[in-house]
Amino acid sequence: xxxxxxxxxxxxxxxxxxxxxxxxxxxxxxxxxxxxxxxxxxxxxxxxxxxxxxxxxxxxxxxxxxxxxxxxxxxxxxxxxxxxxxxxxxxxxxxxxxxxxxxxxxxxxxxxxxxxxxxxxxxxxxxxxxxxxxxxxxxxxxxxxxxxxxxxxxxxxxxxxxxxxxxxxxxxxxxxxxxxxxxxxxxxxxxxxxxxxxxxxxxxxxxxxxxxxxxxxxxxxxxxxxxxxxxxxxxxxxxxxxxxxxxxxxxxxxxxxxxxxxxxxxxxxxxxxxxxxxxxxxxxxxxxxxxxxxxxxxxxxxx
Amino acid sequence: xxxxxxxxxxxxxxxxxxxxxxxxxxxxxxxxxxxxxxxxxxxxxxxxxxxxxxxxxxxxxxxxxxxxxxxxxxxxxxxxxxxxxxxxxxxxxxxxxxxxxxxxxxxxxxxxxxxxxxxxxxxxxxxxxxxxxxxxxxxxxxxxxxxxxxxxxxxxxxxxxxxxxxxxxxxxxxxxxxxxxxxxxxxxxxxxxxxxxxxxxxxxxxxxxxxxxxxxxxxxxxxxxxxxxxxxxxxxxxxxxxxxxxxxxxxxxxxxxxxxxxxxxxxxxxxxxxxxxxxxx
Numbered sequence: 384x385x386x387x388x389x390x391x392x393x394x395x396x397x398x399x400x401x402x403x404x405x406x407x408x409x410x411x412x413x414x415x416x417x418x419x420x421x422x423x424x425x426x427x428x429x430x431x432x433x434x435x436x437x438x439x440x441x442x443x444x445x446x447x448x449x450x451x452x453x454x455x456x457x458x459x460x461x462x463x464x465x466x467x468x469x470x471x472x473x474x475x476x477x478x479x480x481x482x483x484x485x486x487x488x489x490x491x492x493x494x495x496x497x498x499x500x501x502x503x504x505x506x507x508x509x510x511x512x513x514x515x516x517x518x519x520x521x522x523x524x525x526x527x528x529x530x531x532x533x534x535x536x537x538x539x540x541x542x543x544x545x546x547x548x549x550x551x552x553x554x555x556x557x558x559x560x561x562x563x564x565x566x567x568x569x570x571x572x573x574x575x576x577x578x579x580x581x582x583x584x585x586x587x588x589x590x591x592x593x594x595x596x597x598x599x600x601x602x603x604x605x606x607x608x609x610x611x612x613x614x615x616x617x618x619x620x621x622x623x624x625x626x627x628x629x630x631x632x633x634x635x636x637x638x639x640x641x642x643x644x645x646x647x648x649x650x651x652x653x654x655x656x657x658x659x660x661x662x663x664x665x666x667x668x669x670x671x672x673x674x675x676x677x678x679x680x681x682x683x684x685x686x
Numbered sequence: 687x688x689x690x691x692x693x694x695x696x697x698x699x700x701x702x703x704x705x706x707x708x709x710x711x712x713x714x715x716x717x718x719x720x721x722x723x724x725x726x727x728x729x730x731x732x733x734x735x736x737x738x739x740x741x742x743x744x745x746x747x748x749x750x751x752x753x754x755x756x757x758x759x760x761x762x763x764x765x766x767x768x769x770x771x772x773x774x775x776x777x778x779x780x781x782x783x784x785x786x787x788x789x790x791x792x793x794x795x796x797x798x799x800x801x802x803x804x805x806x807x808x809x810x811x812x813x814x815x816x817x818x819x820x821x822x823x824x825x826x827x828x829x830x831x832x833x834x835x836x837x838x839x840x841x842x843x844x845x846x847x848x849x850x851x852x853x854x855x856x857x858x859x860x861x862x863x864x865x866x867x868x869x870x871x872x873x874x875x876x877x878x879x880x881x882x883x884x885x886x887x888x889x890x891x892x893x894x895x896x897x898x899x900x901x902x903x904x905x906x907x908x909x910x911x912x913x914x915x916x917x918x919x920x921x922x923x924x925x926x927x928x929x930x931x932x933x934x935x936x937x938x939x940x941x942x943x944x945x946x947x948x949x950x951x952x953x954x955x956x957x958x959x960x961x962x963x964x965x966x967x
Contacts, residue, residue: 398964435793437965461795471786475703484698487691490795530790 385412387449388538388570389434394443396429403429407443407596409589411538411572416564418581418588418602419574422684426594427574428468431542434572435465447538461490464536466544470527474516478507478526481515482533489534498533505529506555520547528559539563542574553580560584582676592684606674611650616643616669617660626663630656648672689800696808700774706812709770710819713763717823720759721831724750752829753837753853757929759824764864764925768871768896771816775809776875776889779960783883783967792965802880802960806953809872817865825857839929846931860925863938866945867922871896873952874918880959883967915940918948 389411396403404426411417421427432438434445436456445452447459472481479498486493493501502511505525510518518526524544531539541560545553561584563569575581581588582602589599598605617623620642627634627646636646648656653672660667700706724731728750779802782788791801837848848856871892878888899919902910914920924941927934 432965437789437792439962439964457795457797459795460793463793465793467789467793469786471790473699473785473787476699480698480702484695485790485794487695488688488791488794488796488801490688492691 385414387411388413388415388447389417389572390444390446391430391434392444394430394433394440394445396433396438396440402594404433404440404591404594407591407594409596409599411570411587413570414564414568415587416560416571416573416585418585419572419591420578420581420588420680421591423576425591425684427591428542429594430591431465431467431540431572431574434540435463435467436460437467457490461534462537463540464531464534464538465540465542466524466527466531467540467542469543469546470523470530472515472523472526472530475514477512477514478502478518479511481526482530485530486533491534493533501529501533502526504532505559521549521552524548524552524556528556532563536569538570538572540572543576544573545575545577545580553577557584578676578680590680590683597683597686602676606676606679611648611653611672611674612645612678613648613653613656614639614643614645614669614671614673615660615667618642618666618668620644622663623660623665626660626665629663630659643669645673688796689804692796692801692804693807696778696804697811700808700812703774705777706774708773709767709816712770713767713816713820713823716763716766717759717820717827720762721755721828724755724758725831728755748833748835749838750832751835751837752825752832753834753848753850754839755828755832756824756857757837757839759828760820760860760864760925763820763824764867764922767816767820767868768922769893771813771868771871772875772889772892774812775872776879776892777885778805778809778876779879780882780888781879781885783965784885786967789965789967798961798963799957802876802957806873806876806956809876810869813868813872814865817861817868821857821861837929841926841930843930846929848929848931856928859938860928863928863942863945864922864925866942866949867918867924870918870922870945870948870952873949873956877952877956877959880956880963916944918945921945 387410389409391410392408394407395405407426407430419427419431429438433440434447434452436452448462450459452459473484476484479502482493482498482501486498499508499511502508505528507522507525507529510522515523515526524547528541528544531541545556548556557580560571560573563571573581573585585602587599587601588605590597615623624636624644627636634646636644638644650672653670657667657670732750779788782791792798834850836850837853839846839848874895875888875892878891882888896919899917903914903917903920921941921944924938924945927938927941
């Protein structure tokens with residue numbers, strides 16, 4: 384079992400009469416890219432703020448690197464890099480000066496060369512002396528990532544890091560996270576509304592809704608228990624439909640244009656169906672099994 | 687070490703914020719205007735003040751000298767300077783909350799106590815710079831423009847003549863007590879700053895409190911008499927005591943004690959509040 388990096392147990396927090404989170408529990412292991420999912424208002428930000436000791440929970444425990452955030456706050460935060468909600472910097476200061484300020488209190492102050500290198504790494508090379516106020520949203524996000532990584536943390540907490548980025552920016556951040564995991568074995572906790580992104584890069588996840596953790600586990604295992612949607616493009620389609628009813632009389636499908644249809648199927652049935660269609664002389668042009676996190680996510684939060 | 691680093695950050699932030707120079711610019715302009723006015727028509731003002739003494743005293747030499755000019759300037763301006771200090775210090779915590787940077791700072795491995803202490807110290811350094819600039823502009827520039835000489839001070843007990851050689855240390859003492867009074871304003875504004883995420887609110891609230899306390903202090907109403915000695919505004923003019931002869935040491939000590947107690951209470955309340963605060967900005 385890999386080393387447990389984050390252990391959150393029965394976390395609860397109330398703001399006045401509003402119960403922001405109630406009994407949230409999850410664990411993140413070394414090397415995980417851990418997806419933190421939930422609809423707006425589910426309690427993601429409150430949980431992440433508790434992890435960073437910005438908010439003190441009413442009950443529950445948080446251990447990071449095996450130590451309580453309550454008693455070992457400074458030593459833990461020295462090994463954590465975070466972007467919470469959006470990166471906010473001093474508008475009247477340059478990108479370089481902003482990084483220098485946060486670096487100075489990060490526990491591992493960086494040299495001028497290291498700051499320049501980091502700015503270059505996130506694609507802000509040449510903009511070191513530009514004021515933060517003049518940065519586009521994407522540039523602000525990149526500067527936020529630079530601030531997060533500058534002191535070489537072991538745990539990186541990214542709250543919606545791709546919000547507002549253009550497609551290339553999203554791909555860059557995604558690749559960066561994968562590089563951090565694969566090349567440096569960093570642990571990443573990634574909160575995102577972009578379910579496709581979570582599906583692409585996370586190995587484990589938790590879904591929280593209405594302040595409670597609903598499911599937690601490996602993305603592949605959680606999704607394996609789910610039915611697939613099979614999209615079949617075949618000819619002749621009318622004959623294919625008849626064959627499908629012979630194979631499974633209760634089967635219900637949906638037409639996709641004039642040449643394809645889709646229907647739910649269990650993973651183990653796919654090879655049998657393929658053989659059956661071929662045996663019945665149906666020409667198969669394409670067969671695509673879909674299982675999206677989006678479907679799974681909606682199912683969980685509607686429970 | 688991290689406290690020193692954080693203090694360095696706070697000083698950099700104050701030094702690079704354009705608003706920080708408003709106070710210094712305002713002092714330069716105000717002192718300049720007063721000095722110009724005194725240079726142009728100062729003797730008529732002095733004649734008006736000394737006319738009531740002319741039957742018993744004769745004034746010779748440079749009466750309107752740098753020492754007197756500096757005293758007049760300080761008397762006129764040390765009431766306004768708190769606003770200039772609060773403009774910067776009232777923003778130190780709430781301004782960060784409004785910008786969202788307090789969230790970024792609070793996720794760093796520095797304790798909130800150290801973070802806030804560094805802001806108090808930086809606020810104190812800024813206050814010191816303001817006071818020193820005030821001193822340079824009023825005393826140093828005043829002496830350069832008006833020359834030196836014995837100092838004539840008119841206070842509630844009558845006219846006090848201080849020898850030229852006896853003035854400089856009094857200015858030093860006066861500025862030290864004025865610094866303590868202004869640092870109390872700085873502490874008050876930072877304290878108020880810990881309770882809100884609005885950057886203007888603490889500045890306005892600080893000035894409102896100073897106005898309220900000043901009005902209470904000047905109202906000749908008995909019901910306020912018991913609290914007047916404990917209001918920090920009562921002691922903001924304690925610097926003037928250094929220009930009395932003999933020096934009212936007990937009054938000066940009492941003022942210093944009241945101001946120190948105010949600072950200790952305000953800093954303690956701020957540290958407690960900030961340490962226990964949920965940062966939601």
